[in-house]
Amino acid sequence: MRLSDVAYGVAGRRLLDGVELTVPAGRSASVMGPSGCGKSTLLMCLMGLIRPGSGTVEVAGQDIMRLSARGLAAHRRRHIGMVFQFGELLPELTPAENVMIASLLAGDAVDDARSRAEKLLADLGVPEAAATQDLSGGERQRVAVARALVNTPALLLADEPTGALDGEQREAVADLLFSTPREHGCTLIVVTHDASVARRADIQLRFHEGRLVSAQEER
Template identity: 55%
Template sequence: MSEPVLHVRGLSHAAGGRRLFESLSLEVREGESVTITGPSGSGKSTLLSCVLGLIRPDKGAVEVAGTDITALRGTSLARHRSRHIGMVFQFGELLPELSPVDNVALAALLAGASRRDAYRRAASLLDELGVPTAKSSEHMSGGERQRTAVARALINSPALLLADEPTGALDTETRDRVADILFNMPARHDCGLLVVTHDREIALRADRTLALTGAALSAANDTETGTR
């Protein structure tokens, strides 16, 4: 069995006077996909923020690629995040004035890659994901923007790929195409995938589906995966 690329141990955190996590534990292994569902306000996006190191939990450890990011600060945290975590947001969050290849290559350049390597890798990923050449990303379709966002998340060969409602803004046909790509990534790129979603059909594509309720994670049933 592969080693965990994400290991959350004893995570506890409160916000706004409400306990979101209480001794929460989670593992995601290389080559594995995991989805997390749960009602709005249950803490799903906050959990992703803890994994990214954007929120420091009250208690517990969040190990990504073998390093507890709760112990990192400043440049060390930013460097570890850049090297080992890729993130796909609901609306892509691309820079509209830049072309798809520029958006993707920029993430590699910021991580210290040479311009030649950054653009070679970006072009290869965009070709793999079927993103057409364009002068800017402003007028691309929603599916094209999300495929570009997946390429950007993969550009630094992360151990862990995170996605927050990655298909929530897409029509059904485009949603299915993007989901096909996303859930193929662990096997194709030797990473772990953690997806937060309200979409039952998307959630059930994962190797494991968990529900975040009552400040804890548990195996999701059909009712939980359908919760909106």
């Protein structure tokens, strides 16, 4: 994953000002900063949901800014996984059904999607349940991680993934997330307000005046 000279502004405000970032497969990066500094904008650029005014956004060897809307949607489904703070799961579905949705949207056969979903959930230690709403908060986040990983993405994004958790659940989900680059060969980008979570990353960054700088340099 590579960002090169990425700039983006809205309402006369420069949120991203020549952002540079390269994180290879198998490695992780954390991004911190106050609310409104550009963290969510960065994630949306990486997902191709907004187009920066200039620069290159490269995911899985492809500059996604050069893709058509249809090509971008297909590329996103195949190469990018996203974990949200509150999971964004359908509570009435089983964990396997929630995970399968990502595979089915990517065009996979139902049997293949179910098989991969069930294996991934078992690997991540998610118990069987008649409905996802019956799981604990930490277990639901594991389902969200499974859904993000089911299409073997090159890039895994996580937006405040432990923000709604506390204690052992937070640590367990953080352990799981930061083990994924090594175990699944993907790049992990985590946006967080939690310094203890951010310190787990191989590369620790903070927003400063629209740019990403080393978190260590800011201390």
